[in-house]
Amino acid sequence: MAASFRKSKPVENINPTPGSKNGCRSNRFMEDGVLLTWDNLSVTVAGGRPILQGMTGYARPGEPLAIMGPSGCGKSTLLDTITGRQGPNTSQAGHILINGRKQALAYGTSAYVTQDDALITTLTIREAVYYSAQLQLPDTMANSEKNERAKTTIREMGLQDAMDTRIGGWGAKGLSGGQKMRVSICIKILTRPKLLFLDKPTSGLDSAASYYVMSRIASLNQKDNIGRIIIASIHQPGAKAKLCISVSASNEFFALDGFPCPSLQNPSDHFLKTINKDFDKDIEQGFANGIPTLEVIDILVKSYC
Numbered sequence: 001m002a003a004s005f006r007k008s009k010p011v012e013n014i015n016p017t018p019g020s021k022n023g024c025r026s027n028r029f030m031e032d033g034v035l036l037t038w039d040n041l042s043v044t045v046a047g048g049r050p051i052l053q054g055m056t057g058y059a060r061p062g063e064p065l066a067i068m069g070p071s072g073c074g075k076s077t078l079l080d081t082i083t084g085r086q087g088p089n090t091s092q093a094g095h096i097l098i099n100g101r102k103q104a105l106a107y108g109t110s111a112y113v114t115q116d117d118a119l120i121t122t123l124t125i126r127e128a129v130y131y132s133a134q135l136q137l138p139d140t141m142a143n144s145e146k147n148e149r150a151k152t153t154i155r156e157m158g159l160q161d162a163m164d165t166r167i168g169g170w171g172a173k174g175l176s177g178g179q180k181m182r183v184s185i186c187i188k189i190l191t192r193p194k195l196l197f198l199d200k201p202t203s204g205l206d207s208a209a210s211y212y213v214m215s216r217i218a219s220l221n222q223k224d225n226i227g228r229i230i231i232a233s234i235h236q237p238g239a240k241a242k243l244c245i246s247v248s249a250s251n252e253f254f255a256l257d258g259f260p261c262p263s264l265q266n267p268s269d270h271f272l273k274t275i276n277k278d279f280d281k282d283i284e285q286g287f288a289n290g291i292p293t294l295e296v297i298d299i300l301v302k303s304y305c
């Protein structure tokens with residue numbers, strides 16, 4: 001199960017129908033930007049194995065949402081499902097609503113940086129981002145403006161010093177894994193999308209670089225003044241990365257259920273250790289007062305519901 005920092009809200013809160021009980025609040029959200037909700041989302045793969053069950057949540061403009069959880073818990077599956085990228089061998093149930101309605105998004109409104117985005121390995125960063133700007137940005141925009149957008153975006157992701165390095169791939173080493181991820185992010189944010197999904201944007205980065213990338217992603221909204229939804233899966237929430245996102249609600253939630261974060265420990269690391277069932281033997285000895293992880297998860301799920 002994917003853990004997020006935000007407790008889900010009932011869907012009726014975002015019904016935007018004019019004149020509805022909650023219309024005033026919803027219309028305010030619509031003016032501010034896009035409001036995304038998912039309700040009772042379930043995903044099953046061929047053979048009937050459930051991957052996600054009863055996922056409900058929401059993401060608001062201007063408030064980055066982090067999806068955290070152990071490897072294999074379903075973070076990418078949740079992002080794929082919300083963005084409509086599920087493969088043919090899966091079936092899904094539940095609702096995904098934009099401003100309270102089922103609707104298709106216009107070109108350039110949303111961007112999804114996946115865990116394994118493909119890049120053209122023979123291009124340099126400058127070429128990849130500048131060409132992409134030429135192709136993605138509208139014809140009404142002057143070339144100089146497109147180039148300026150590309151340059152600013154490269155700087156935002158801290159890649160200015162490697163501008164002329166080839167991306168590289170098998171047999172031709174180029175950028176590091178973390179730099180490649182940042183190039184992918186650059187390309188996806190060129191159009192300044194209103195919904196930005198990122199699958200492990202800090203993959204391959206050290207804690208300082210994670211901090212800078214996450215804080216730059218989080219500050220995109222202030223820079224271009226777009227009420228943007230940002231949802232990112234985080235696999236390794238180091239002390240620096242967590243500074244960009246609020247953990248206080250989750251901290252309280254875990255503490256109330258009897259699993260408080262020990263002092264001097266990074267809360268995000270504590271959450272993941274507490275619910276990681278892949279290495280239960282080790283965890284039984286040290287974490288969650290010796291309670292088996294499946295039991296811990298059960299307690300947390302029941303308390304959440």
Ligand SMILES: Nc1ncnc2c1ncn2[C@@H]1O[C@H](COP(=O)(O)OP(=O)(O)OP(=O)(O)O)[C@@H](O)[C@H]1O
Binds near residue numbers: 046071089
């Ligand atoms: N199409 C599929 N067919 C079979 N199993 C699948 C499929 N998609 C996902 N799974 C399984 O669902 C689980 C969740 O996978 P997912 O890729 O969402 O995990 P994750 O949380 O993103 O992990 P990681 O942090 O390692 O990227 C895994 O056990 C995976 O093997």
Ligand SMILES: [Mg+2]
Binds near residue numbers: 075076077115199
């Ligand atoms: Mg994944």
